[in-house]
Amino acid sequence: MLWFDTGTNLYASVEETEKHVAPTGKLGQYLHEYRFRHALFQDPSKGVFDLGDIAWMIKPELCKSEVIYAPTMDQMMFFDHTKTNGRMLRVYEIDRDGTWNLFYEKLRQNSEIIRIY
Numbered sequence: 001m002l003w004f005d006t007g008t009n010l011y012a013s014v015e016e017t018e019k020h021v022a023p024t025g026k027l028g029q030y031l032h033e034y035r036f037r038h039a040l041f042q043d044p045s046k047g048v049f050d051l052g053d054i055a056w057m058i059k060p061e062l063c064k065s066e067v068i069y070a071p072t073m074d075q076m077m078f079f080d081h082t083k084t085n086g087r088m089l090r091v092y093e094i095d096r097d098g099t100w101n102l103f104y105e106k107l108r109q110n111s112e113i114i115r116i117y
Contacts, residue, residue, distance in 0.1 A: 001087075001089070002088060003089070004053045006049070006053070008049075010099060011047050014035060014042055017035060018032060024108050024111045025107070059098075063093065063095070064091075064092055065090060066089075066092070067087050069084040069087055071083070071084060072084070
């Protein structure tokens, strides 16, 4: 089992995505413009949680990790640490700037082959 606890600090301002994401082709334009669909997406403190998962798979050294006991989760998404479900890998404390730079680099490198339909 794997638990990503990395997204909270993976935020980027609209200005950052305008500078680094929008110019990378159709996908970059789409991702930047998507931020204007809802006010929450424009909040400079809004974390992009899934970015941490992907960054860890590409470059694990961007994160710290530890093996912990897997707690039980109830229907309200609260952890119960009195019962465990074996062990799991917890990925946490991600390098924000390193993760965004990796994302920007991959967008630039692949802008020609990524198509938006």
